[in-house]
Amino acid sequence: MPERLTFPHSGDGPDQCPGCYCEGMLDPGAPQLLACPQCDLLQKHAHSAPQSGGRCRRCGAVVAHPRHASIDRPLALALTCAQVFVLANVFPLVSMNVHGDIISTTMPRAVWALYQHQMTGLALLVFLTTLLAPGIQIATILTLLIGLRFRRGQRHFARLFRLVETIRVWGMIDVLMLGILVSLVKLAALATVVPGVALWSFGALLVLLALLSSSFSTRDLWHWSQERYA
Numbered sequence: 249m250p251e252r253l254t255f256p257h258s259g260d261g262p263d264q265c266p267g268c269y270c271e272g273m274l275d276p277g278a279p280q281l282l283a284c285p286q287c288d289l290l291q292k293h294a295h296s297a298p299q300s301g302g303r304c305r306r307c308g309a310v311v312a313h314p315r316h317a318s319i320d321r322p323l324a325l326a327l328t329c330a331q332v333f334v335l336a337n338v339f340p341l342v343s344m345n346v347h348g349d350i351i352s353t354t355m356p357r358a359v360w361a362l363y364q365h366q367m368t369g370l371a372l373l374v375f376l377t378t379l380l381a382p383g384i385q386i387a388t389i390l391t392l393l394i395g396l397r398f399r400r401g402q403r404h405f406a407r408l409f410r411l412v413e414t415i416r417v418w419g420m421i422d423v424l425m426l427g428i429l430v431s432l433v434k435l436a437a438l439a440t441v442v443p444g445v446a447l448w449s450f451g452a453l454l455v456l457l458a459l460l461s462s463s464f465s466t467r468d469l470w471h472w473s474q475e476r477y478a
Contacts, residue, residue, distance in 0.1 A: 274444065305335065319397055321474055322463040325388040329460055332453045333386055337379065339445035346439040353445060374424075381418035382457075388412045389460070392469065398463050400476040409469060419456050 273442075281290050286309035304311050340352035353361070362371035388411050395401030423443065428447065435441050 249416070259336070281289045282311050284309055285350065319393060319464075322389075322460060323393040325395055325456060325460040325463055326386065326393055329386045329453060329456045330390055332382060332449050332456060336446045336449035336453055339449065341428065341444050341450075343442045343444055344439045352444065369385055375421040376420055378424045380454075381415050381420055384415050385412060385419055386457075388415070396469075396472045396476050401475045402473070405477070409466075413466070419449060421457070425450055425454060 284304040284307065286306060287307045289304055289306045291311065303309065313450075337355050340354055343350055343352040344390055345351075359371050359379065361377045362368075362374065378430065388408050391401070392405065392408050392412065395405065410421065426448075432441050432443070
């Protein structure tokens with residue numbers, strides 16, 4: 249028999265070390281168990297004090313993170329991410345003044361330029377990791393939260409949830425920002441480089457995505473779905 253541990257709803261956000269859980273998501277009568285991520289001790293999950301956390305009784309590792317009660321904060325952050333993502337892809341990344349000629353480009357045009365210069369693999373990689381994956385991630389999270397907020401879309405909830413978990417690892421805006429900064433330092437000796445609106449937008453998007461990931465956990469989504477789709 250697993251050792252009993254009393255703690256609240258757990259959270260296993262993307263940037264945290266999650267405990268594996270077996271909860272009554274599909275079968276309300278199923279036992280609610282959590283496995284410690286460090287020692288694998290199975291522990292029963294009790295529904296109490298939802299704002300505090302829980303630790304493993306054997307090794308002391310964090311097993312249950314505090315549950316976020318409100319859906320409004322992640323929804324507001326998701327809407328902001330969507331707006332900033334549009335700005336990052338519409339406005340120029342940088343502008344360069346080379347001997348009086350001003351050159352500027354947007355992120356989609358940069359991908360197209362790579363393709364035209366016979367760098368198809370690199371163009372596809374940049375398109376996937378900086379345009380497609382972040383766009384799908386933001387759109388899917390926004391769809392999930394709006395559906396939960398207005399109690400709609402129960403039929404597609406599980407499918408969208410799995411899509412968010414799958415696509416998250418492909419977003420690499422942080423790598424893009426690092427590459428752009430290195431390029432700007434090297435180009436500064438050859439031309440006058442002026443950061444564009446899109447560059448600042450990508451920087452803001454990087455911070456906003458981190459805030460969005462920390463504003464709710466996967467278990468929060470499941471609990472919200474159980475509460476609002478009941």
